[in-house]
Amino acid sequence: MTVTRPRRTDPLTLEVVELIGAVVARYYQEYEEAAARHGLTGAQARVLSLLALEPLPMRQIAQRLKCEPSNITGIVDRLEARQLVERQPSPGDRRVKVAAPTEEGARVARSLRDSLDFAREPLAGLSRDERLALRDMLKTMVGAE
Amino acid sequence: MTVTRPRRTDPLTLEVVELIGAVVARYYQEYEEAAARHGLTGAQARVLSLLALEPLPMRQIAQRLKCEPSNITGIVDRLEARQLVERQPSPGDRRVKVAAPTEEGARVARSLRDSLDFAREPLAGLSRDERLALRDMLKTMVGAE
DNA sequence: TATTGTTATACTCTATAACTATA
DNA sequence: TATAGTTATAGAGTATAACAATA
Numbered sequence: 612m613t614v615t616r617p618r619r620t621d622p623l624t625l626e627v628v629e630l631i632g633a634v635v636a637r638y639y640q641e642y643e644e645a646a647a648r649h650g651l652t653g654a655q656a657r658v659l660s661l662l663a664l665e666p667l668p669m670r671q672i673a674q675r676l677k678c679e680p681s682n683i684t685g686i687v688d689r690l691e692a693r694q695l696v697e698r699q700p701s702p703g704d705r706r707v708k709v710a711a712p713t714e715e716g717a718r719v720a721r722s723l724r725d726s727l728d729f730a731r732e733p734l735a736g737l738s739r740d741e742r743l744a745l746r747d748m749l750k751t752m753v754g755a756e
Numbered sequence: 757m758t759v760t761r762p763r764r765t766d767p768l769t770l771e772v773v774e775l776i777g778a779v780v781a782r783y784y785q786e787y788e789e790a791a792a793r794h795g796l797t798g799a800q801a802r803v804l805s806l807l808a809l810e811p812l813p814m815r816q817i818a819q820r821l822k823c824e825p826s827n828i829t830g831i832v833d834r835l836e837a838r839q840l841v842e843r844q845p846s847p848g849d850r851r852v853k854v855a856a857p858t859e860e861g862a863r864v865a866r867s868l869r870d871s872l873d874f875a876r877e878p879l880a881g882l883s884r885d886e887r888l889a890l891r892d893m894l895k896t897m898v899g900a901e
Numbered sequence: 902t903a904t905t906g907t908t909a910t911a912c913t914c915t916a917t918a919a920c921t922a923t924a
Numbered sequence: 925t926a927t928a929g930t931t932a933t934a935g936a937g938t939a940t941a942a943c944a945a946t947a
Contacts, residue, residue: 623887624879628872630894631783637898638780640822654914669929677785679916684930686914706923706928727773733896734769741889742768748890749775751878753782799937814906824939829907831937851905851946 645726649719650693656723658686659695659712663720666711668701695719790871794864795838801868803831804840804857808865811856813846840864 639653646656654676661667661675669687673680687710690696695716701707712720734742784798791801799821806812806820814832818825832855835841840861846852857865879887 623884623891627879627887627891627894630891630898631779632872633898634776634894635780635783635787638776639784642780652913670927678914680929681917681931682915689913701928704924704928708929727777733893734772736896737893739768741893742772744886744889745893746768746772746775748878748882748886749772749779751881753775753778797936815904823937825906826908826940827938834936849905849947853906 642727645723648726649723651719651723654682654686655690658683658710659690659716659720660723662696662710662712663717663724666699666709668707668709672710690716787872790868793871794868796864796868799831800835803828803855804835804861804865805868807841807855807857808862808869811844811854813852813854815852817855835861 642656643653646653649656651659657676658672661672667675669683670680672683672687676683687696687698690710691698694713696710696712698708699711701709734745737745787801788798791798794801796804802821803817806817812820814828815825817828817832821828832841832843835855836843839858841855841857843853844856846854879890882890
């Protein structure tokens with residue numbers, strides 16, 4: 612009797628896994644370069660882009676980026692020094708400081724977002740059905756805990 | 757007369773682009789955690805994994821990782837202090853130092869590689885044709901200059 | 902002279918722990 | 925007492941510039 616086990620060494624799967632690693636490295640690097648073109652570090656760009664979606668208390672920024680809250684102080688300090696972000700008081704709780712992008716900060720965030728063409732270009736060559744299939748595949752990858 | 761231009765704001769494409777960003781963030785973080793479980797930083801894990809494929813001179817490590825050669829000195833120092841990597845002389849050129857994994861380093865590199873199940877799992881749910889399509893798509897993304 | 906690897910320096914990111922001001 | 929944000933500290937990664945050994 613033959614027992615079917617998952618073949619972890621399926622060559623095609625391994626090739627895809629390696630390609631995913633390569634895409635991640637490429638994307639990450641392109642993101643750093645795009646940030647640098649805007650005079651930002653990667654971490655600063657990530658925080659600014661996050662706040663451009665929605666202003667957030669310091670602690671919640673840390674939760675989203677999965678790092679310690681103490682790190683956010685310095686990153687927001689540097690964004691604030693460049694007048695891209697402001698610390699605003701929270702009406703309900705005087706301990707809380709809400710970080711929000713300035714108008715200039717919002718502009719930089721938009722420009723940064725628009726400059727991330729890397730991932731967009733290859734998608735142009737796909738049919739709608741292919742993009743749908745890719746979307747579902749990626750959703751599975753993000754959703755898997 | 758209507759001119760057809762690429763629609764950069766196609767909602768499906770934007771969704772896929774955002775998903776790619778999410779996958780990259782997820783993968784990157786999982787890699788850091790896998791490295792940490794082996795007592796390594798992300799950079800150390802990347803260098804060790806690279807050397808496990810093939811020993812390389814210091815300068816070539818920097819080229820592969822797209823960083824300055826001076827950074828590699830410290831990373832290899834720390835890997836060498838833990839006896840995961842050795843600096844070996846190059847027969848032809850006495851200026852060159854070839855970094856090569858020790859036996860223990862090779863073991864750690866294999867263990868690290870095996871622990872990167874994150875990307876592999878969701879692929880199991882795909883048909884062979886889907887995986888082929890995904891492979892071609894990823895190849896396009898990596899290959900695009 | 903040019904190249905390889907290193908050192909020295911400065912900046913940023915990161916986690917940990919202790920502190921402050923509020924709650 | 926608990927929580928939000930900060931400060932202090934130490935380790936690591938990064939780029940730049942200058943250096944020693946070798947080509």
